[in-house]
Amino acid sequence: MDLEKLKRDALEIEEKVIQIRRKIHENPELSYKEYSTARLVADTLKELGLEVKEGVGLPTAVVGVLRTPRPGKVVALRADMDALPVEEATELPYKSKVKGVMHACGHDTHVAMLLGAAMLLAKNTDMLSGEVRFLFQPAEEDGGLGGAKPMIEAGAMDGVDYVFGLHIFTKYPAGVFATRRGPLMATPDSFKITVHGKGGHGSAPHETIDPIYISLLIANAIYGIPSRQIDPVQPFVISITSIHSGTKDNIIPDDAIMEGTIRSLDEGVRKKALSHMEKIVNHICGIYNAECKVEFMHDVYPITVNDPEVTGEVMKVLSSISTVEETEPVLGAEDFSRFLQKARGTYVFLGTRNEQMGCIYPNHSSRFCVDESVLKLGTLAHAVLAITFTNKK
Ligand SMILES: [Zn+2]
Ligand SMILES: [Zn+2]
Incomplete structure (x- = not known):
């Protein structure tokens, strides 16, 4: 040349x-x-x-x-x-x-x-x-x-x-x-978590299955995946980017929906994170008898x-x-x-x-x-x- x-x-x-x-x-x-x-x-x-x-x-x-x-x-x-x-x-x-x-x-x-x-x-x-x-x-x-x-x-x-x-x-x-x-460069996974509880009066939360409370527990647990489940030196991040629920100060709603993104650089790390997320949602919802669903959007760039x-x-x-x-x-x-x-x-x-x-x-x-x-x-x-x-x- x-x-x-x-x-x-x-x-x-x-x-x-x-x-x-x-x-x-x-x-x-x-x-x-x-x-x-x-x-x-x-x-x-x-x-x-x-x-x-x-x-x-x-x-x-x-x-x-x-x-x-x-x-x-x-x-x-x-x-x-x-x-x-x-x-x-x-x-x-x-x-x-x-x-x-x-x-x-x-x-x-x-x-x-x-x-x-x-x-x-x-x-x-x-x-x-x-x-x-x-x-x-x-x-x-x-x-x-x-x-x-x-x-x-x-x-x-x-x-x-x-x-x-x-x-x-x-x-x-x-x-x-x-x-x-x-x-x-990373691969993004987006996720959507639906928490289906049982609404009621804000003054009597013990009679409801409060989807907002359950969502907060899930959000906290999910943010423990980087560092508590995934090696902290691995490039990896989870962000919850939207939470929607409720209408008024004295009503506990039926449902809450959380969405967000996961970015990973290693297929093993990615799989581990997704499976932990599923476990967290199922266990926390199980404790409070809520019906929950996690959906991942997989068809994205590898x-x-x-x-x-x-x-x-x-x-x-x-x-x-x-x-x-x-x-x-x-x-x-x-x-x-x-x-x-x-x-x-x-x-x-x-x-x-x-x-x-x-x-x-x-x-x-x-x-x-x-x-x-x-x-x-x-x-x-x-x-x-x-x-x-x-x-x-
Ligand atoms: Zn661009
Ligand atoms: Zn570009």
């Missing part, structure tokens, strides 16, 4: 990549509705001479294929494309033209960087072997089904040996790559687990481009995790924090902004990873 040539080529297309990013930023599209973004992606890939498949599992999913005549590995590179229902509050000249919709998570930069990588690789196919597959995914922000699953079911990952993805992140300084060997060996190598490779940090896990969730269940690979954060430019607001903020000088690093990172891993023995 001629890294110096790639760096020169990345600089040459830098302005083009920034312009693509701004165009997408001005025209953000919500999950499953990425029609004009998908059009731009497909047209750009076709111009580069790539084989393009549209509507892969979802109408707005696009897959580009770059084949070489040399035998080698198949490497998939992924960019998510959707924006968020956020009203943009920046004063940027290319701010969103769509009311109430904004690329506040930087997925516009992901698309631009991956298209940049396609440009770099199409120009330097002699450095590649095997095949590079460019996955342009809808609906990462959906948080439920997500775009990765239908794409995988439609065959987007068939035959893929390695998969890589980048996420722009204000948590790290501009230009810093951050990743981690092993679990990087834990994002980076392959330790591949990630060690990725960190080495990326250090030839910029600074690389091994980071702590984060408790957000990502459906890149689904691609990592199909092939070994790594998810990498690319820092964009720049105090001077005012790019200090977190992802999903209405003031989120990106130091665009990092885009060339992301473009280069995708290309270098593709070259390194398609040439693996």
